Amino acid sequence: MPPVRKAIIPAAGFGTRFLPIAKAVPKEMLPIVDRPVIDYVVEEAAASGITDILIVISRDKRAIEEFFHSHPSLEAALRSKGKSAELEIVSAPNHRARLHFTWQQEMLGLGDAVLLGRTFAGNDPCAVLLGDTIVTSSDPANPVTAQLCAAFNAQGGSAVALEEVPEDKVSRYGIADASPIGDRTWRVHQWVEKPSRESAPSRMAIASRYVFSPAIFDCLAATPKGLGGEIQLTDAMRLLASREPMFGVQFNGTRHDIGNPAGFIKANLEFALQRPEMADSIRRTIADLSGS
Ligand code: UTP
Numbered sequence: 610m611p612p613v614r615k616a617i618i619p620a621a622g623f624g625t626r627f628l629p630i631a632k633a634v635p636k637e638m639l640p641i642v643d644r645p646v647i648d649y650v651v652e653e654a655a656a657s658g659i660t661d662i663l664i665v666i667s668r669d670k671r672a673i674e675e676f677f678h679s680h681p682s683l684e685a686a687l688r689s690k691g692k693s694a695e696l697e698i699v700s701a702p703n704h705r706a707r708l709h710f711t712w713q714q715e716m717l718g719l720g721d722a723v724l725l726g727r728t729f730a731g732n733d734p735c736a737v738l739l740g741d742t743i744v745t746s747s748d749p750a751n752p753v754t755a756q757l758c759a760a761f762n763a764q765g766g767s768a769v770a771l772e773e774v775p776e777d778k779v780s781r782y783g784i785a786d787a788s789p790i791g792d793r794t795w796r797v798h799q800w801v802e803k804p805s806r807e808s809a810p811s812r813m814a815i816a817s818r819y820v821f822s823p824a825i826f827d828c829l830a831a832t833p834k835g836l837g838g839e840i841q842l843t844d845a846m847r848l849l850a851s852r853e854p855m856f857g858v859q860f861n862g863t864r865h866d867i868g869n870p871a872g873f874i875k876a877n878l879e880f881a882l883q884r885p886e887m888a889d890s891i892r893r894t895i896a897d898l899s900g901s
Contacts, residue, residue: 610765613734613758613820616659618650619722620740621667621713626869635670636868637740642880646867647673648702649743655705657754659736663709663729665722673740677708718839724829732823734761737842739817743876744770746862753860757820760794766854767825769846770818771795772864776806782814783843785857795857799850802836802843813857815843816864825849 624631630639637647647664654662666673680699687696709729713722723737736754738744744753753770760768771785783802787795787810801810828848835841849855865876881891 610734610762610822612658613736613761614658614660615730615733616654616662616736616738616754617665617723617726617729618647618654618662618738618740619665619713619719620647620673621665621670621716621722622719622741623716624741624868627873633669635666635673636873637670638672638676639867639873641743641865641867641873641876642884645673645676646743647740648676650738650740651677651702651705651708653744653752653754654736654738657736657752657758659706659754661707661709661729663711663726664740665711665713665725667713667716674710677702716839717834718837718841720829720832720840720842720845723842723845724826724840727826727830730823730826734767734820734822735825737819737821741866741868742817743865743867744816744818744860744862745865746860748861753816753818753858753862754820756858756860757818760856760858761820761822764794764854764856766856767819767821767849768856768858769797769820770816771813771857771859772816773812773859774814776809776812779809779812779814780805783846784809784811785813785815786810787813787857790856793859793861795859797850797855797857800843800846802841813859815846816860817866818860821849822853824853828852 620637624636627636638645711725746752757768780803783800784804785797786799786801787797790796828845832840832845835844866872867876882888
């Protein structure tokens with residue numbers, strides 16, 4: 610298998626958990642402090658060795674494409690005023706990886722969005738990073754997608770990020786039926802979508818980052834509409850697991866699901882507390898508000 614150089618970022622969903630703002634502002638464009646969510650996702654992909662990224666958007670999500678366009682008049686104005694720090698901030702998103710865009714016409718689910726990347730991926734392995742989720746690695750030099758690429762190369766099969774979730778939350782996730790084979794690495798026998806607490810084969814949940822062999826696209830094409838009338842990526846992963854070896858990597862780090870308002874607020878607080886220029890004032894505000 611060639612090294613993993615391509616990634617798909619699905620970002621076309623309606624974002625109904627984030628209405629009414631999602632009606633006009635894509636949830637992937639909501640700011641985490643001062644950068645949109647999807648900018649962190651693109652940054653993770655590029656820092657993991659990905660050179661080409663296909664972002665799947667839809668009609669109300671043009672702001673995503675605009676954000677990644679260069680802005681020559683703004684750049685010229687900043688340059689002429691000698692605002693070099695701002696100029697660097699404005700042009701940073703444009704020199705990380707080559708970006709490509711495609712449109713999902715009907716919101717037929719995450720599986721359908723990934724399938725739109727079939728021609729882009731061709732016969733190459735391909736990473737998938739959900740556009741509404743930021744995953745930070747406890748080792749910033751080794752992002753989670755990079756960990757999956759390494760596992761893909763070492764094990765010779767698709768690798769999926771896994772996160773241990775509490776027993777009472779397994780029914781919210783796709784869960785791995787898996788056996789440990791090494792340091793934080795699992796051989797996945799099968800995936801179980803939203804199992805009950807009693808029937809869950811483990812507490813290892815699918816955590817929004819994947820590296821797939823090209824066989825995922827045949828599996829997606831063969832997957833009928835499932836839950837909610839959508840093509841479910843987990844259903845295609847079940848088919849893939851019956852055809853090829855699959856692996857899980859339990860990552861060290863934090864998953865920030867920004868697709869719901871509470872996750873968005875929490876992520877903003879966490880990221881703001883990491884910014885020296887505002888950390889103290891945010892900490893004081895939290896203390897004041899919580900009466901401590
Ligand atoms: P979600 O299932 O969280 O997205 O998909 P959603 O459907 O937008 O959210 P709700 O449930 O209505 O609130 C995870 C990622 O997959 C993308 C989303 O944009 C998000 O980044 N997605 C989802 C698509 O690209 N197309 C789809 O049809 C569905």
